[in-house]
Amino acid sequence: MEYRGIHQTALTPADAAEFARMLHDAPGPHLGRAPVPVLVHEPDTTPAGRRRALQEVYDAIVARIGEPTLYGGSAEGPSVRWRDGRRIVLLAGDRQQVGLSVHDTLTLEGEERRAFEWGGAWSGGEPYDPAFLPYVWLLDRSGPGERPTSRQGGRPAADLAQFQYGLQLLLAAWVEQLPVQVGTDWASFCLTSAVDRGRQLLVSYSLEDGLQASIDDRDGENNDDRARTMLARGWQSRDRGWWQTDFPDPGPENAADLAALVVTELCARGTRAPEELRARDVSCKDRGELWLPGLGVRH
Known part of the structure; x- marks a missing residue:
């Protein structure tokens, strides 16, 4: 438009x-x-x-x-x-x-x-x-007016490069738009992959905490070699088996960095196509229904 x-x-x-x-x-x-x-x-x-x-x-x-x-x-x-x-x-x-x-x-x-x-x-x-x-x-959030009877669904991403691009755009949009509309409320989702069942990769943003991602690596070894591998991918720290990366005051370049980190990690664990992915627990502070048609994967 x-x-x-x-x-x-x-x-x-x-x-x-x-x-x-x-x-x-x-x-x-x-x-x-x-x-x-x-x-x-x-x-x-x-x-x-x-x-x-x-x-x-x-x-x-x-x-x-x-x-x-x-x-x-x-x-x-x-x-x-x-x-x-x-x-x-x-x-x-x-x-x-x-x-x-x-x-x-x-x-x-x-x-x-x-x-x-x-x-x-x-x-x-x-x-x-x-x-x-x-x-x-x-x-x-069931506000005034009438909600649509159906929701729009975007076309699926053709490959992981397009998924990364869509994720980057979504995160950059959240950074600029969410604080105006919902204040300090957080937004988040959990990515899972059909080729790495049971593992969670969490992505979130809030005005107070910035952009964040974390990956469940509790089944990974806790040694120097493993730490070097995860740090090389872009993770910053490990806490009780979860590797985390935070950008407290993010700009557009940090949205790109976090999207690249997410896809790098998914690829390292065997994901090869967006159809293997699903976004679960999509939420904005557990209030209302959050739709992500720009993400390019099922949710």
């Missing part, structure tokens, strides 16, 4: 909140129109800077029209929805601009369904690309 409308001057937070109320309560004249900017970022704005700027606008909108029906985001920016059976008020954007718009529910979700079916690509023969999906994560 194109997030940049014809207006290039962003509304103030107070005006954005009032405009959101108008879209929410009287959507008719505005249905399907180009988004109206509520933020315009400078080209050199950092992810942390974008997060701080969006927080002020987001808080003002929520104070006016209430918590969203669905929290979420794409690889490029937020994708937050106040939804019922008639209309969706959408707060969405990318690294340049965030806008407010309102859409007919069936029309928007039909367009998004086609995007998920194609996997973000131009055709079925093109590679799966989660960077172009409408959202890579979505959180339903």
Whole structure:
């Protein structure tokens, strides 16, 4: 979806909140129109800077029209929805601009369904690309409005390189988007592999703890050779049989590092294809239902 409308001057937070109320309560004249900017970022704005700027606008909108029906985001920016059976008020954007718009529910979700079916690509023969999906994560906490009767499922990753790319995009999105929408709540999942049954590889993010990964290695030897092997893969420390890596104040490069570590570890233990993987215990502080259509594996 194109997030940049014809207006290039962003509304103030107070005006954005009032405009959101108008879209929410009287959507008719505005249905399907180009988004109206509520933020315009400078080209050199950092992810942390974008997060701080969006927080002020987001808080003002929520104070006016209430918590969203669905929290979420794409690889490029937020994708937050106040939804019922008639209309969706959408707060969405990318690294340049965030806008407010309102859409007919069936029309928007039909367009998004086609995007998920194609996997973000131009055709079925093109590679799966989660960077172009409408959202890579979505959180339903039974908020105001009406939840969808079904959820979108992204195309599976074609290989582990694509899975790593999708994981990197998801983690980078969480770092920038989750604190704005859910504060200090953590999000996490557990990866398991059909070729290494019973082993858990945990991945998580929270504002307080940063990005983290840990692998159950209690059946591995606790000696110097094993430590050198695990450290060479990118793990940082061992605690009671679990190897861990933490990035307390993560940036986009750390999302890439953690995704690479996860895939390196999976490959070292015999995983060869995404269809062997499953994401289990997908959760955001055990509140609501968290969907990860950009991950490219079953969950």
